[in-house]
Amino acid sequence: MTRVTAEQLATARGCVLGLMLGDAIGAxxxxxxxxGPLRATSAGQLACFTMDGLIRAHVRHRHRGICHPPSVVWESYRSWAAIQGVPGFEVGGDSQRPAGWLAKVPALAERRGSAPATAAALQRRKIGTIDDPNGTSTGAHALTRTLPVALYPCEPAEMAALTHAGDAVAAAGLAGAVIRLLAGGHGLVEALESVARDAGDWSEASERSLVPALAAARSGPAALPELARLAPDAKAVSALAGGVYTTACFPGRETVHEALLFAASAGDGGHAATVAGALLGTAHGPDALPVDWLSRLELAWTADTLARDLVTELQDSPSGGEYFPPTDPWWRARYPG
Structure with missing residues:
Protein backbone atom coordinates (compact mmCIF):
# COMPACT_ATOMS: atom_id res chain seq x y z
CA MET A 1 0.00 0.00 0.00
CA THR A 2 1.54 3.26 -1.10
CA ARG A 3 1.51 6.40 1.01
CA VAL A 4 1.88 8.63 -2.03
CA THR A 5 -1.10 10.95 -2.52
CA ALA A 6 -2.50 12.27 -5.77
CA GLU A 7 -1.66 15.80 -4.63
CA GLN A 8 1.98 14.93 -4.00
CA LEU A 9 2.30 13.32 -7.40
CA ALA A 10 0.63 16.25 -9.16
CA THR A 11 2.91 18.75 -7.44
CA ALA A 12 6.13 16.89 -8.25
CA ARG A 13 5.15 15.96 -11.81
CA GLY A 14 3.93 19.49 -12.52
CA CYS A 15 7.13 21.03 -11.19
CA VAL A 16 9.47 18.74 -13.12
CA LEU A 17 7.54 18.54 -16.39
CA GLY A 18 6.93 22.29 -16.28
CA LEU A 19 10.65 22.85 -15.79
CA MET A 20 11.57 20.60 -18.70
CA LEU A 21 8.91 22.10 -20.97
CA GLY A 22 10.02 25.63 -20.11
CA ASP A 23 13.62 24.61 -20.80
CA ALA A 24 12.70 23.31 -24.27
CA ILE A 25 10.44 26.23 -25.19
CA GLY A 26 13.02 28.68 -23.89
CA ALA A 27 15.67 27.04 -26.06
CA GLY A 36 9.28 17.38 -34.23
CA PRO A 37 10.75 16.85 -30.77
CA LEU A 38 11.22 19.66 -28.26
CA ARG A 39 14.74 19.09 -27.03
CA ALA A 40 16.28 19.70 -23.62
CA THR A 41 19.28 21.93 -23.00
CA SER A 42 22.15 21.18 -20.62
CA ALA A 43 20.06 22.87 -17.90
CA GLY A 44 17.29 20.33 -18.32
CA GLN A 45 19.80 17.48 -18.40
CA LEU A 46 21.37 18.67 -15.16
CA ALA A 47 17.95 18.98 -13.52
CA CYS A 48 17.41 15.29 -14.27
CA PHE A 49 20.70 14.40 -12.60
CA THR A 50 19.77 16.56 -9.62
CA MET A 51 16.70 14.39 -9.06
CA ASP A 52 18.73 11.23 -9.57
CA GLY A 53 21.10 12.38 -6.84
CA LEU A 54 18.28 13.25 -4.45
CA ILE A 55 16.71 9.82 -4.81
CA ARG A 56 20.07 8.10 -4.36
CA ALA A 57 20.80 10.22 -1.29
CA HIS A 58 17.55 9.12 0.34
CA VAL A 59 18.28 5.47 -0.50
CA ARG A 60 21.70 5.84 1.08
CA HIS A 61 20.22 7.37 4.21
CA ARG A 62 17.70 4.53 4.54
CA HIS A 63 20.37 1.84 4.27
CA ARG A 64 23.34 3.47 5.99
CA GLY A 65 21.64 5.81 8.44
CA ILE A 66 23.69 8.83 7.43
CA CYS A 67 24.03 10.82 4.24
CA HIS A 68 25.13 14.23 2.95
CA PRO A 69 22.71 14.88 0.03
CA PRO A 70 24.87 17.53 -1.71
CA SER A 71 27.74 15.03 -1.95
CA VAL A 72 25.51 12.44 -3.62
CA VAL A 73 24.09 15.02 -6.04
CA TRP A 74 27.68 16.04 -6.80
CA GLU A 75 28.40 12.44 -7.82
CA SER A 76 25.35 12.47 -10.07
CA TYR A 77 26.69 15.61 -11.77
CA ARG A 78 29.98 13.77 -12.26
CA SER A 79 28.01 11.03 -14.01
CA TRP A 80 26.55 13.67 -16.33
CA ALA A 81 30.05 15.01 -17.03
CA ALA A 82 31.33 11.51 -17.81
CA ILE A 83 28.62 10.58 -20.30
CA GLN A 84 28.92 14.07 -21.86
CA GLY A 85 32.62 13.52 -22.47
CA VAL A 86 33.74 16.48 -20.36
CA PRO A 87 37.57 16.42 -20.22
CA GLY A 88 38.86 14.79 -17.07
CA PHE A 89 35.92 12.41 -16.69
CA GLU A 90 35.66 8.87 -17.98
CA VAL A 91 32.85 6.42 -17.54
CA GLY A 92 34.05 4.12 -14.81
CA GLY A 93 37.20 6.17 -14.27
CA ASP A 94 38.63 7.71 -11.09
CA SER A 95 36.24 7.31 -8.15
CA GLN A 96 33.31 8.36 -10.31
CA ARG A 97 31.17 5.45 -11.43
CA PRO A 98 28.05 6.25 -13.46
CA ALA A 99 25.44 3.83 -12.20
CA GLY A 100 21.71 3.41 -12.29
CA TRP A 101 19.39 3.83 -15.21
CA LEU A 102 19.68 7.56 -15.86
CA ALA A 103 23.23 7.40 -17.24
CA LYS A 104 21.90 5.06 -19.95
CA VAL A 105 19.38 7.55 -21.43
CA PRO A 106 20.84 8.45 -24.87
CA ALA A 107 19.51 12.02 -24.98
CA LEU A 108 21.32 12.86 -21.75
CA ALA A 109 24.66 12.03 -23.36
CA GLU A 110 24.12 14.48 -26.22
CA ARG A 111 25.78 17.90 -26.01
CA ARG A 112 23.07 20.53 -25.58
CA GLY A 113 25.15 23.51 -24.51
CA SER A 114 28.37 23.54 -22.57
CA ALA A 115 27.32 24.48 -18.99
CA PRO A 116 30.84 25.91 -18.58
CA ALA A 117 30.60 26.96 -14.92
CA THR A 118 29.26 23.59 -13.84
CA ALA A 119 31.82 21.66 -15.88
CA ALA A 120 34.68 23.83 -14.57
CA ALA A 121 33.55 23.38 -10.98
CA LEU A 122 33.39 19.61 -11.42
CA GLN A 123 36.86 19.61 -12.94
CA ARG A 124 38.21 21.45 -9.88
CA ARG A 125 37.18 18.42 -7.80
CA LYS A 126 35.98 20.71 -5.01
CA ILE A 127 32.52 20.44 -3.49
CA GLY A 128 31.33 23.97 -2.82
CA THR A 129 29.22 25.04 0.15
CA ILE A 130 27.16 28.13 0.93
CA ASP A 131 29.98 29.51 3.07
CA ASP A 132 32.70 28.38 0.66
CA PRO A 133 31.19 28.15 -2.83
CA ASN A 134 32.91 26.52 -5.78
CA GLY A 135 33.99 29.23 -8.21
CA THR A 136 32.52 32.67 -8.80
CA SER A 137 29.84 32.11 -11.46
CA THR A 138 26.39 33.60 -10.88
CA GLY A 139 24.90 31.95 -13.96
CA ALA A 140 21.35 30.66 -14.31
CA HIS A 141 22.18 26.95 -14.27
CA ALA A 142 22.61 27.10 -10.50
CA LEU A 143 18.93 28.05 -10.32
CA THR A 144 17.34 26.03 -13.10
CA ARG A 145 18.97 22.70 -12.30
CA THR A 146 18.11 22.97 -8.57
CA LEU A 147 14.40 23.82 -8.83
CA PRO A 148 13.33 20.21 -8.02
CA VAL A 149 15.33 20.28 -4.77
CA ALA A 150 12.41 22.14 -3.18
CA LEU A 151 10.47 18.85 -3.38
CA TYR A 152 13.03 17.22 -1.08
CA PRO A 153 13.90 17.96 2.58
CA CYS A 154 17.11 19.78 1.68
CA GLU A 155 18.12 23.39 0.99
CA PRO A 156 18.26 24.23 -2.76
CA ALA A 157 20.92 26.86 -2.09
CA GLU A 158 23.27 24.10 -0.88
CA MET A 159 22.96 22.37 -4.24
CA ALA A 160 23.53 25.63 -6.13
CA ALA A 161 26.70 26.32 -4.11
CA LEU A 162 28.22 23.06 -5.32
CA THR A 163 29.25 24.85 -8.51
CA HIS A 164 28.13 28.50 -8.27
CA ALA A 165 28.32 31.47 -5.91
CA GLY A 166 26.75 34.72 -4.74
CA ASP A 167 23.44 35.76 -6.24
CA ALA A 168 23.07 32.42 -8.01
CA VAL A 169 22.97 30.62 -4.67
CA ALA A 170 20.50 33.16 -3.30
CA ALA A 171 18.25 32.86 -6.35
CA ALA A 172 18.08 29.10 -5.86
CA GLY A 173 17.11 29.63 -2.22
CA LEU A 174 14.36 32.08 -3.15
CA ALA A 175 12.89 29.90 -5.89
CA GLY A 176 12.96 26.90 -3.58
CA ALA A 177 11.03 28.82 -0.93
CA VAL A 178 8.35 29.72 -3.47
CA ILE A 179 7.99 26.14 -4.71
CA ARG A 180 7.65 24.84 -1.14
CA LEU A 181 4.83 27.29 -0.47
CA LEU A 182 3.12 26.23 -3.70
CA ALA A 183 3.49 22.58 -2.71
CA GLY A 184 1.90 23.47 0.62
CA GLY A 185 -1.23 24.76 -1.07
CA HIS A 186 -0.55 28.50 -1.32
CA GLY A 187 -1.69 30.39 -4.40
CA LEU A 188 0.92 31.43 -6.95
CA VAL A 189 0.91 35.19 -6.41
CA GLU A 190 0.46 34.70 -2.67
CA ALA A 191 3.57 32.51 -2.53
CA LEU A 192 5.64 34.95 -4.57
CA GLU A 193 4.66 37.92 -2.45
CA SER A 194 5.22 36.01 0.79
CA VAL A 195 8.81 35.11 -0.13
CA ALA A 196 9.47 38.66 -1.37
CA ARG A 197 8.32 40.06 2.00
CA ASP A 198 10.34 37.58 4.05
CA ALA A 199 13.42 36.73 2.01
CA GLY A 200 15.63 36.25 5.06
CA ASP A 201 19.26 35.63 4.15
CA TRP A 202 18.44 36.20 0.50
CA SER A 203 16.92 39.69 0.88
CA GLU A 204 19.52 41.41 -1.33
CA ALA A 205 18.87 39.03 -4.21
CA SER A 206 15.13 39.39 -3.66
CA GLU A 207 15.43 43.16 -4.06
CA ARG A 208 16.99 42.52 -7.45
CA SER A 209 14.57 39.86 -8.65
CA LEU A 210 11.31 39.14 -6.81
CA VAL A 211 10.55 42.69 -5.66
CA PRO A 212 10.96 44.49 -9.01
CA ALA A 213 9.29 41.64 -10.90
CA LEU A 214 6.19 41.75 -8.73
CA ALA A 215 6.09 45.55 -8.83
CA ALA A 216 6.23 45.45 -12.62
CA ALA A 217 3.44 42.87 -12.78
CA ARG A 218 1.23 45.02 -10.55
CA SER A 219 1.84 48.12 -12.67
CA GLY A 220 0.19 46.85 -15.83
CA PRO A 221 -0.27 43.98 -18.29
CA ALA A 222 2.63 41.83 -19.47
CA ALA A 223 5.02 43.81 -21.65
CA LEU A 224 8.04 42.54 -23.55
CA PRO A 225 10.16 45.67 -22.84
CA GLU A 226 9.58 45.12 -19.12
CA LEU A 227 10.59 41.47 -19.43
CA ALA A 228 13.75 42.48 -21.29
CA ARG A 229 14.60 44.93 -18.52
CA LEU A 230 14.11 42.36 -15.78
CA ALA A 231 15.87 39.47 -17.55
CA PRO A 232 18.58 40.95 -19.77
CA ASP A 233 21.18 38.21 -19.41
CA ALA A 234 21.86 34.60 -18.43
CA LYS A 235 22.43 35.24 -14.72
CA ALA A 236 20.37 33.46 -12.09
CA VAL A 237 18.77 36.64 -10.71
CA SER A 238 17.67 37.58 -14.23
CA ALA A 239 16.12 34.16 -14.80
CA LEU A 240 14.30 34.39 -11.48
CA ALA A 241 13.07 37.92 -12.16
CA GLY A 242 11.87 37.02 -15.64
CA GLY A 243 10.20 33.83 -14.48
CA VAL A 244 8.47 35.56 -11.57
CA TYR A 245 7.30 38.46 -13.74
CA THR A 246 5.84 36.00 -16.23
CA THR A 247 4.01 33.91 -13.65
CA ALA A 248 2.66 37.00 -11.87
CA CYS A 249 1.33 38.31 -15.20
CA PHE A 250 -0.05 34.90 -16.28
CA PRO A 251 -0.96 33.12 -13.02
CA GLY A 252 -3.87 31.05 -14.34
CA ARG A 253 -3.78 27.43 -15.49
CA GLU A 254 -5.49 28.42 -18.75
CA THR A 255 -2.63 30.74 -19.78
CA VAL A 256 0.39 28.44 -19.37
CA HIS A 257 0.89 28.24 -23.14
CA GLU A 258 0.91 32.02 -23.44
CA ALA A 259 3.12 32.40 -20.38
CA LEU A 260 5.86 30.10 -21.69
CA LEU A 261 5.96 31.80 -25.08
CA PHE A 262 6.17 35.19 -23.36
CA ALA A 263 8.97 34.11 -21.00
CA ALA A 264 10.92 32.56 -23.88
CA SER A 265 11.13 36.01 -25.46
CA ALA A 266 13.42 37.26 -22.69
CA GLY A 267 17.02 37.90 -23.62
CA ASP A 268 18.36 35.53 -20.99
CA GLY A 269 18.90 32.42 -23.08
CA GLY A 270 15.55 30.85 -22.22
CA HIS A 271 16.12 30.46 -18.49
CA ALA A 272 13.15 32.61 -17.48
CA ALA A 273 10.88 30.17 -19.32
CA THR A 274 12.38 27.29 -17.33
CA VAL A 275 11.62 29.06 -14.05
CA ALA A 276 8.12 30.03 -15.19
CA GLY A 277 7.39 26.47 -16.29
CA ALA A 278 8.46 25.02 -12.95
CA LEU A 279 6.41 27.53 -10.94
CA LEU A 280 3.28 27.19 -13.06
CA GLY A 281 3.58 23.40 -13.16
CA THR A 282 3.95 23.20 -9.38
CA ALA A 283 0.97 25.48 -8.87
CA HIS A 284 -1.40 23.84 -11.34
CA GLY A 285 -0.13 20.29 -11.89
CA PRO A 286 0.81 18.49 -15.11
CA ASP A 287 -2.70 18.60 -16.56
CA ALA A 288 -2.35 22.36 -17.03
CA LEU A 289 0.68 21.98 -19.32
CA PRO A 290 -0.03 22.18 -23.08
CA VAL A 291 -0.59 18.63 -24.30
CA ASP A 292 0.55 19.38 -27.85
CA TRP A 293 3.94 20.46 -26.54
CA LEU A 294 4.21 17.92 -23.76
CA SER A 295 3.60 15.06 -26.20
CA ARG A 296 6.65 16.21 -28.17
CA LEU A 297 8.92 16.83 -25.19
CA GLU A 298 12.05 14.76 -25.72
CA LEU A 299 12.66 13.94 -22.05
CA ALA A 300 9.03 13.78 -20.95
CA TRP A 301 9.18 10.09 -19.98
CA THR A 302 12.53 10.50 -18.26
CA ALA A 303 11.43 13.56 -16.28
CA ASP A 304 8.05 12.10 -15.37
CA THR A 305 9.68 8.88 -14.15
CA LEU A 306 12.12 10.84 -11.99
CA ALA A 307 9.33 12.96 -10.51
CA ARG A 308 7.24 9.91 -9.67
CA ASP A 309 10.23 8.03 -8.28
CA LEU A 310 11.29 10.97 -6.10
CA VAL A 311 7.89 11.08 -4.43
CA THR A 312 7.76 7.29 -4.16
CA GLU A 313 11.20 7.13 -2.55
CA LEU A 314 10.35 9.81 0.00
CA GLN A 315 7.03 8.25 0.96
CA ASP A 316 7.51 4.49 0.48
CA SER A 317 11.28 3.73 0.31
CA PRO A 318 10.83 0.82 -2.14
CA SER A 319 14.40 -0.43 -1.58
CA GLY A 320 13.62 -1.12 2.07
CA GLY A 321 15.95 -0.24 4.90
CA GLU A 322 17.78 -1.57 7.92
CA TYR A 323 14.60 -2.72 9.62
CA PHE A 324 12.17 -3.44 6.78
CA PRO A 325 12.39 -5.43 3.53
CA PRO A 326 12.22 -3.96 0.02
CA THR A 327 8.99 -3.80 -1.92
CA ASP A 328 10.90 -3.39 -5.19
CA PRO A 329 13.97 -5.66 -5.49
CA TRP A 330 15.34 -3.62 -8.43
CA TRP A 331 15.10 -0.17 -6.85
CA ARG A 332 18.70 -0.07 -5.59
CA ALA A 333 19.97 -1.13 -9.01
CA ARG A 334 18.19 1.88 -10.48
CA TYR A 335 19.23 4.23 -7.69
CA PRO A 336 22.36 2.86 -6.02
CA GLY A 337 22.98 4.73 -2.79
Missing part, protein backbone atom coordinates in the same frame (compact mmCIF):
# COMPACT_ATOMS: atom_id res chain seq x y z
CA UNK A 28 13.43 27.65 -29.07
CA UNK A 29 13.32 31.35 -28.21
CA UNK A 30 9.55 31.35 -28.30
CA UNK A 31 9.47 30.24 -31.95
CA UNK A 32 8.24 26.69 -31.50
CA UNK A 33 8.41 24.47 -34.58
CA UNK A 34 5.12 23.02 -35.75
CA UNK A 35 6.39 19.45 -35.49
Missing amino acids: AGGTVPAS
